[in-house]
Amino acid sequence: MKINIKEMDEFLVELLSEVGKSLLVDSKKDKSVGTKSSRIDLVTNFDKSTEKWLVGKIKEKYTDATIFSEEGYGDVVKDMSGLVFFVDPIDGTMNFVKRRDDFASMIGVYLDGKPFLGAIIDVIKQEIYHGGPDYGIFRNKEKVISPKNQSxxxxxxxxxxxxxxxxxxxxxxxxxxxxxxxxxxxxxxxxxxxxxxxxxxxxxxxxxxxxxxxxxxxxxxxxxxxxxxxxxxxxxxxxxxxxxxxxxxxxxxxxxxx
Amino acid sequence: MKINIKEMDEFLVELLSEVGKSLLVDSKKDKSVGTKSSRIDLVTNFDKSTEKWLVGKIKEKYTDATIFSEEGYGDVVKDMSGLVFFVDPIDGTMNFVKRRDDFASMIGVYLDGKPFLGAIIDVIKQEIYHGGPDYGIFRNKEKVISPKNQSxxxxxxxxxxxxxxxxxxxxxxxxxxxxxxxxxxxxxxxxxxxxxxxxxxxxxxxxxxxxxxxxxxxxxxxxxxxxxxxxxxxxxxxxxxxxxxxxxxxxxxxxxxx
CATH class of the missing domain: 3.40.190.80 (D-Maltodextrin-Binding Protein; domain 2)
Incomplete structure (x- = not known):
């Protein structure tokens, strides 16, 4: 599969940028909160609507991709062949609900089982960390260098x-x-x-x-x-x-x- | 003792505003780090210089006050009579050094043993939370209302x-x-x-x-x-x-x- 990596990175940044703007507003609103596996495993109306939107956008652009996502709008993914997108619409839903800070939205892309591109937005900071092994890693547009190998x-x-x-x-x-x-x-x-x-x-x-x-x-x-x-x-x-x-x-x- | 509470609140905000601007810059610099009671009880050159500056400013304006402070530039405080200032120049020194986020600077003021005024700056957010029981509590200039009595x-x-x-x-x-x-x-x-x-x-x-x-x-x-x-x-x-x-x-x- 031939993929334009720069185009895909820009696409991920664009998606999370949109999501980040919405969630920043949503974080201040009252939420409809439900539970999943336990009383502290939360899901809100915004987890669902965000995932639905993201999955729709990805399907539209990468028609051959399969999507592994948290809230059930993606596919049943049985193997890692081809292009696989992982979508976490709101990571840290408990923080989103209680703290209104320290939550993220994330997309990871794997090609034939290998890490290809990733993107995470820190919604409150409105910073996107993105890139991949063959592309470099960036905070918004600024290149991120490897951290020290601390003990x-x-x-x-x-x-x-x-x-x-x-x-x-x-x-x-x-x-x-x-x-x-x-x-x-x-x-x-x-x-x-x-x-x-x-x-x-x-x-x-x-x-x-x-x-x-x-x-x-x-x-x-x-x-x-x-x-x-x-x-x-x-x-x-x-x-x-x-x-x-x-x-x-x-x-x-x-x-x-x- | 007759104290102008508004004047003192404004004074505390002014002090922490100055400190916050410096520490925001200092947080990005290399630090000279020492340890105190254990290997994870840290102190930096900036803890010391910030406290020295704060204690000097307070002494200059409130000559009768005693000051209880972390790094030793204050007084030996034996009782809570009169006006007592508590100064923590950098709260969360470990975070200041390692995370460069989630640290604060704080001043608490007690009058004859009773809570009188307090001020905390979240340095990275550049927000100051301040006020007292007879004055109200503010985030910068915006009034803070009491949180819900959650269980x-x-x-x-x-x-x-x-x-x-x-x-x-x-x-x-x-x-x-x-x-x-x-x-x-x-x-x-x-x-x-x-x-x-x-x-x-x-x-x-x-x-x-x-x-x-x-x-x-x-x-x-x-x-x-x-x-x-x-x-x-x-x-x-x-x-x-x-x-x-x-x-x-x-x-x-x-x-x-x-």
């Missing part, structure tokens, strides 16, 4: 709270060795911190749409994305993922209890 | 990570009852979330300069500030503090193991 004691770590509270995977030992724990509650926002070296580790149970865009950006900048047992990441299922600098991921893989 | 299941909680990891005070049970845990790592930033109802609880071991300004703002807006055993807050010592909505603080006091 665990040098940096802040972000681990999902159910994992820390239950001390799953020896995660409390990881925290103790670091500069401290932060919990931001949105994968997209944490990927933003990672690509600028402002946190050095993210460890969480992630669905494909949570991971897809961030994986593209992080790997393009030399960060490591690993499963908990160092097996290949499977983009079609939910799994515990470790993302961080090379030094930190290697240290964490030694620390975790499987 | 624990309705809101996000922020608890310092050493407390959660060690499950001190039954804090993990508190997290499980809430909408989720966030850890922002700066008292000032968390007070900001509390006064707008974007988090419902902050629980941490706080020094007087960490608590002083936030206590004034929170209590003025009907939020509760309590010690862990519901004894009066002592502004001259470090202690575990619970800050939140009335419903949440009451629920947490029932849950904690002393």
């Amino acid at each position: 665990l004691p040098e940096g802040l770590v972000d681990i999902s709270w159910p994992m820390v509270v239950a001390d799953r995977f020896n995660s409390q030992a990881v925290v103790q060795k670091s500069s401290g724990l932060r919990i931001y509650g949105s994968a997209g926002i944490i990927f933003e911190h990672l690509i600028f070296g402002r946190e050095v580790l993210y460890m969480s149970y992630l669905a494909p749409w949570d991971l897809a865009a961030g994986r593209v950006l992080c790997e393009s900048l030399g960060l490591k994305v690993s499963t908990i047992d160092d097996s290949p990441v499977n983009m079609l299922k939910s799994q515990v993922v470790i993302v961080g600098t090379e030094k930190v991921v290697s240290e964490v893989l030694k620390t975790v209890k499987k | 624990l299941p309705e809101g996000l909680v922020d608890i310092s990570w050493p407390m959660v990891v060690a499950d001190r005070f039954n804090s993990q049970a508190v997290v499980q009852k809430s909408s989720g845990l966030r850890i922002y790592g700066s008292a000032g930033i968390i007070f900001e979330h509390l006064i707008f109802g974007r988090e419902v609880l902050y629980m941490s071991y706080l020094a007087p300069w960490d608590l002083a300004a936030g206590r004034v703002l929170c209590e003025s807006l009907g939020l509760k500030v309590s010690t862990i055993d519901d004894s009066p807050v002592n502004m001259l010592k470090s202690q575990v503090v619970i800050v939140g909505t009335e419903k949440v603080v009451s629920e947490v006091l029932k849950t904690v193991k002393k």
